[in-house]
Amino acid sequence: MDYLPIFADLKGRPVLVVGGGDVAARKIELLCRAAALVQVVSSELCTKLQVLHQTQQIEWLATEFDPTHLDAVFLVIAATNDHLLNRRIYSEANIRYKLVNIVDDRPKCSFIFPSIVDRSPFVVALSSSGTAPVLARMFREKLEALLPTCLGQMASVAGGFRDIVKQRFNRISDRRRFWERVFYSLFTNQKSVGNIDEAIHTLQCELQADLNSEGEVILVGAGPGDSGLLTLRGLQMMQLADVVLYDYLVSDEVLNLARRDADRICVGKRAGVHSVPQEETNCLLVELARKGKRVVRLKGGDPFIFGRGGEELQAAQEAGIPFQVVPGVTAATGATAYAGIPLTHRDHAQSVLFITGHCRTDGDGIDWPSLARVRQTLAIYMGTVKAAEISEGLIRYGRDAETPVAVIGRGTQQDQHVLTGTLAQLEMLVAVAPTPALLVIGEVVNLHEQLAWFQSSNRRRNFSLPLSAWLEEKS
Structure with missing residues (x-):
């Protein structure tokens, strides 16, 4: 681990920022949100920082850096284009055992800024240790979409009940189960729509409930x-x-x-x-x-x-x-998507049927005439054992023996196999395909070679081959 992730309390603590441009302004915005006392050293300030200075949210300490500026600060950030100045700041900060961040110069950073998802007091910080900040930002964006905006309010309310919950439940395991139940109860929905009183009432009711009730x-x-x-x-x-x-x-x-x-x-x-x-x-x-x-x-x-x-x-x-x-x-949508086989297509199939190869012995017989209709796709689950019966029945009731078919073994996984052939070859296909396998019957299978994307760069592992090529490779 290159960096120890910590959350620093900067409230009322002086922090020095050397630089007055847009990059410095972005760092200062974060510092202000953390209630730090921001001191700026720069020959001039950008428009954003001028506004902060005029409203007394930051202190414009000096126009030129002096090492003594470091003596009474908690940490320091340098956001300048002057490499010699940055190096000097880094050296002087290290002499004084100050945490220092030289923006966009990872070797000269004793701390780095993570990508932040802010649902205060619930905060998530992501970092690639400075190696791939764009990747960290990408995952932050995913988390932004996943985490509800009411998360901070939920954490605040929960914090207010911590002591009460400790008194109610002596064991840590019971407290964990209680909070899990609360956060997946009406409490969360009520907080998300702003019903604070109702959410608190729900939490109080959960406190009275018996944890040992039925699961x-x-x-x-x-x-x-x-x-x-x-x-x-x-x-x-x-x-x-x-x-x-x-x-x-x-x-x-x-x-x-x-x-x-x-x-x-x-x-x-x-x-x-x-x-x-x-x-x-x-x-x-x-x-x-x-x-x-x-x-x-x-x-x-x-x-x-x-x-x-x-x-x-x-x-x-x-x-x-x-x-x-x-x-x-479901396998029919997942496996076929990874195999590049659309279940419907305007030119090939206007409907798709999901059917199983295993039926109850006391159930109705298979409706072969309906299954054998053209311009429809059949996605057959658990059909490998009865592949011969399926092939024979469809052909007997009118489906062309040359209808394209695919057998997708271990679909969506790294060792996915996609074997293609004709309806007449279905039994041979399932004999060499790994299980679990999905059978796909219909003209849409012809699009596989054009649309296959999963592991297409590694055919040795993808095993995406027609039956004839597969048998030739095995021989």
């Missing part, structure tokens, strides 16, 4: 694999989990975003290996929630699209367990 079930869609496709809400819920129940479709990089001390239980289902029956998963959700646990049920893709999420929430509802749902990016 809850949170159904979270983990997306198709790439952790960057996990929603912000999903990440927040994973960070609050006491227990995470996950299945095999959840990638390791997504699972590793869960709270570190949360229990993790695999309840996945996979052909050919031990699988947890759905009824057992339903019972486990209810059992854990009744113990007061916040249970995150993490499911690949979107939990309401071929994920049995509805069945699991029905079990929670029947048991009287509170629940909520966080949708996710």
Whole structure:
């Protein structure tokens, strides 16, 4: 770590700024927001600084720098174009053990200015240790969009209740759970719309509630694999989990975003290996929630699209367990986007069907005539086992055997495979594709070669090849 991140209290402390231009003005603006006593040394002041001087918000100490100016200040900033002067300031400050920042000259900085997200008293500071300030600013902009403007007010109200909460809950773990519950309750929404009295009332009600009451079930869609496709809400819920129940479709990089001390239980289902029956998963959700646990049920893709999420929430509802749902990016949209295959296109497909290759044995038969219609895209989940049956059925009911198809294995992940061919070759394609895999059938597959973007510069890892090329490479 090149720099120790600290937050300095500058209220009423003298800070010296050498320089009177626009760069100096930007630094002085931050110092004034921190209530520092700003002293400026410069031959002249820019318009902004003249206004601050006239309104007595800064002191114009001198027109030329003198080392004695450093004796009674807390820290010093040099924002001049005079390299010799900057070097002198740096040297004199070090002799006096003063923190010094020479703007845009990292080797001559004993402290640096981070990129700041200000929701006072809640403040976030980002730094690249001076190596890539533009990158730090980019991430600051992302945080600006993510953090609600009422965050500072929430922190202020919470600060006023800290002692009361300590008296109410002796254990640190109980206090943590209390604040987590508050910040994800109506309190946050009420603060965001300015209902301060109602927010305080909600906080007071939460203080009287029993922390050992029943927990809850949170159904979270983990997306198709790439952790960057996990929603912000999903990440927040994973960070609050006491227990995470996950299945095999959840990638390791997504699972590793869960709270570190949360229990993790695999309840996945996979052909050919031990699988947890759905009824057992339903019972486990209810059992854990009744113990007061916040249970995150993490499911690949979107939990309401071929994920049995509805069945699991029905079990929670029947048991009287509170629940909520966080949708996710489903495999059909995520994997095809990373493969450069638009599901609809004016020239190729005016509709798309999401279907599963696994149906209940006691359910209705497959409507092959509807599936075999032209100018529509089929996105088939869990279809690898029945690929031969799917291919044969579609061809028998009118779909051209030369219809383009793609098998996207481990979509959106670093080892994504995209194999393309024809409907007649579907069984051969799935035989060499890694799982989990999504089947895509329709003319839009022809756009893959033109629109593929993910890892396109590294074909050896992307494995984005037609079947004939793949078999030739393997031979």
